[in-house]
Amino acid sequence: MKLNTLNKNLLCGLLLLSATVAKAQTPADLVNPFIGASTSVAGAGVYHGLGKTFPGAATPYGMVQVSPNTITGGDNGSGYSYEHTSIEGFAFTQMSGIGWYGDLGNLLTMPTTGKLKTAKGKDGSKDGYRSAYNKASEKGGAGYYRVTLTDYNIKAEAAAAPHSGILRFTFPKNEQSRIQIDLARRxxxxxxxxxxxxxxxxxxxxxxxxTPDGGGWGDGDGHADYTVYFYAQFSKPLKKYGVWSADIPDGQSRHLNDVSSDKYQQLIANAAVLPGVKEKEGKHLGFYTEFATRANEQVVMKSGISFSSIAGAKANLNAEIKDYNFDIVKTKAKQLWNNALTKVNITGGTTEQRKVFYTALYHTMIDPRNMEDVNGMYPGGDGKPHTSTGFTKRTIFSGWDVFRSQMPLQTIINPSLVNDMISSLVTLAGEKKKDYLERWEFMNAYSGCMIGNPAIPVIADAYAKGIRNFDVQKAYDLSVGSVEKFGNGTKGYTPEGLSISLTLEYAYTEWCTAQLAKAMNQTGDYQKYTERAQSYKNIFDPTVGWFRPRDKDGKWLAWDGPQTRLKQGYGTIESSPYQQGWFVPHDVDGMALLMGGRAKTIADLEDMFNKTPDDMMWNDYYNHANEPVHHVPFLFNRLGHPWLTQKWTRAICDRAYKNKVEGLVGNEDVGQMSAWYVLAAGGLHPVCPGDTRQEITAPVFDKVAYRLDKAYAKGSAFTIVAKNNSPKNVYIQSAKLNGVNYNKCYIDYKNIADGSTLELTMGPQPNKNWGTAQ
Structure with missing residues (x-):
């Protein structure tokens, strides 16, 4: 009897301890940065590849990301892909989730032993300084990464601070150990x-x-032109060191295919090694320091990064990493992430769902990153040094992607960041003497990537929500300049190749400009752009019942039967007429009227979702792998069938987001893919940024609390509670807003900013009487 009691007490104690450990798990502990960390075309089934994230160390919106790189060539924007078998080195700057060849990946640092090799070599080969690695040893987390490089028997660890990074290498016993830095790599x-x-x-x-001559963003077509400054220190004294310098002929083309070629790589492999050289400038340089190591000896390298000056890089390092204590940097990074990630607190869901959620939130906090030094200095679009006043200079605005979910999410949890991004775009236009806003800004470049005028909905959405700590007049003037330069104009549509995508996107951004004009009391502009916002109707052909491209003379382009609607790239970009055609967010009722009325429109939408493959990889129907359809599940709310929004958003959350490398069905796109999940899994999402209406849907979690910024919001938190929530109970039965019965399938942003509580009661069958009040 005493033994049984003892066993029961022991069991209870173990259960209590287990519960305490589980409860102590922080949001940062749940982050899995390997979600989406693949560029595999084969895995995605389309040339766009998978998530294209990186698994290395970063801090929230930080300048520095210290991450392993497995590849320089190909459309591998993050420089890493999980299926590759070797690592080139660890860079201090990375992009997240993008295609178009990518950029950054600078200050590539690699620990090696034995003979010095100056070229990286090819994946799977032994002819360069890269190394195979033990996949089982690879671990990534919020602000930390580690791996064992098997060719050299070296353990490599990385941690990040906002403007600096640190690497710790554990060497074997060796008389010729080394840290080498490929300064040319990008x-x-x-x-x-x-x-x-x-x-x-x-x-x-x-x-x-x-510069663009060296490829990079868009292989040079993205006009990226920046300088990375570094100030690096080593824990082991520099006694035997030198540089290598490759002889790059004058006139040698240096775009991606050129530098990836065997001929060019042979130039690098045969670079002159110059021992003892203390100072060098060249076209393709590397630096190395050699030393003997004891078994398991740790050597640390740390570096500050700046885009302004060496002095800025030094100041950044001295402000953030004062010694060589790797563990302190790692701990501080995790603290930064926990502070950032607790801006959204969730209760309920499975462990896997919580990991997916907090990794998604993590991925929304990589960009738009800080571009200024600790003293506020940043490089301007005019090539001159500037000091920020009243905002933080930010870069990497993936406009066509992020205006849909990423920036609306930030209006709730990081409104000051939205102000920063708008101010950064507005001041950039002034520095470059442009009268319009850039659609895809990268390192001050007007890259011209993708289409539309996506900065305008970000501005209109912020202004409508009371986020206005930017130069409103200049932002408005630039919005007008943008739609006049890129818009449907007096013709009332945009002709030729991308006629459908451009006309629809321009119509929406003209509506956004009209909303700004109304706020600015610009009556004439308001009327003009309100009329232009209806230009989407000019490419709807009632004889085929859908949007159809037109030529410059107004004639319809060929339409080869109903299947034309599914033809990828027909009058569209990265979509089909079927997928792009739903993009009339500012006038859903008008769109439905064109399409034959609500009943016909709903039936068409249901058919689209029903034909979508279970894995939701790239497809011809609801293609969640790309942005044009991201608002589409919420159209059911607008059309009076909110239970279908609830059904399909829950299905997308379950089927398109997984806790694995292939856990994103398409490119992460600088936070957009993940922001969609954070919002939808939490129970809300906009259809039309610029309109303060937020659609309500079925939350994945039992409780979601968004921490608000009191400088912008009256309340401290906006909370959504889902009672009786479960995988089967996906339908909202009833709702209360601040304790009062509520029968609308949407709320206003003001309710969020006021710190309201939305309580939803869930059930297994649709309640077709709830959510129909308009």
Whole structure:
């Protein structure tokens, strides 16, 4: 009897301990940065590839990301893909979730032993400094990464601070151990000129110039032109060191295919090694420091990064990483992530769902990143140094993607960041003497990537929500300049190749401009752009019952039967007429009227979802792998069938997001894919940024609380509670807003900012009487 009681007490104690450990798990503990960390075309079934995220160390919206790189060539924007078998090195800057060849990937650092090799070699080969690695040893987390490089028997660890990073290498016993830095390396190309100087027996400094001639963003077509400055220090004294310098012929093309070629790589492999050189400038440089190591000896390298100056890089490092204590940097990074991730607190769901959620939230907090030094200095679009006043200079605005979910999410949890991004775009236009806003800004470049005027809905949405700490007049003037330069104009549509996508996107951004005009008391502009916002009707052909491209003379382009609606790229970009045709967010009722009325429109939408493959990979129907359809599940709310929004958003959350490398069905696209999940899994999402209406849907979690910024909101938190929630109970039966019965399938942003509580009661069957009040 006593033994049984003892066993029961022991069991109870173990259960209590287990519960305490589970309860102590923080949001940062749930982050799995390997979700989406693949560029595999085969895995995606389409050339766009999978998530294209990176698994390395970062901090929220930080300048620095210290991450493993497995590839320089191909459309591998993050520089990493999980299926590759070897690592080139660890870079201090990375892009997240993008295609178009990518960029950054600078200051590529690699620990090696034995003979110095100056070229990286090919994946799976032994002819370069890259190394195979033990997949089982690879671990990534919020602010930390580690792996064992098997060719050298070296354990590599990375951690990040906002403007600096740190690497810790655990070496074997070896008389010729080494840390080497490829100063020329750049994802999607090469830096075209580098400089390095040994400052003292622990320090080097220098820079790498990255221009369109060296490929990079869009293989040069993205106009990326930036310089990365570094100030790096080593825990082990610099006694035996040097540089290598490849002889790049004058006139040698240095775009991606050129630098990836065997001929060019042979130039690098045969680079001159210059021992003891303390200062060097060249077209393709590397730096190395050699030393003997004891078994399991740890050597640390840390570096500050700046896009303004070497002095800025030094100040950044000194402000953030004062010594060589790797663990302190790792701990601080995790603290930063926990502070950021607790802006959304969830209760309920499975462990897997919580990991998917907090990793998604993590991925929304990589960009738009901080571009200024700790003293506020940043490089302007005019090539001159500037100091920010009243905002933080930010970069990487993936406009066509992020205006849909990512920026609306930030209006709730990070409104100051939205102000920063708008101010950054507005001041950039002034610095570059442009009268319009850039649609896809990268490192001050007007890259011209993708279509539309996506900065305008971000501005209109922010203004409508009371987020106005930017130069409103300049933002408005630039919005007008944008729609006049890129818009449907007096013709009332945009002709030729991308006629459908461009006409619909322009009509929406003209509506957004009209809303800004109304707020600015610009009556004439309001009337003009309100009329232009209806231009979407000019490409709807009632004889085929759908949107159809037109030529410059107004004639319809060929329409080869009903299947034309499913033809990828027909009058569209990265979509089909069927997928793009639903993009009339500012006038859903008008769209439905064109399509034959609500009943016919709903039937067509249901058919689209019913024909979508179970895995939701790239397909001809509801293609969640790309942005044009991201608002479509919420159209059922607008059309009076909210139970179908509830059904399909829950299905998308379950089927398109997984806790695995292939866990994203398409490119992460700088936070957009993940922001959709954060909002939808939480129970709300907009159809039309610029309109304060937020659609309600079925939450994945029992409780979701969004922490609000009191500088912008009256309340401290907006909370959604889902009673009786379960995988089967996907339908809202009833709702209360602040304790009062509520029968609308949407709420206003004001309810969010006021700190309201929305209580939903869930059930297994649709309640077709709930949510129909308008």
């Amino acid at each position: 994802v999607g190309g090469t830096s075209v000129l580098q400089y390095v100087k040994v400052v003292d027996d622990h320090t080097i400094q220098g820079w790498m110039k990255c």
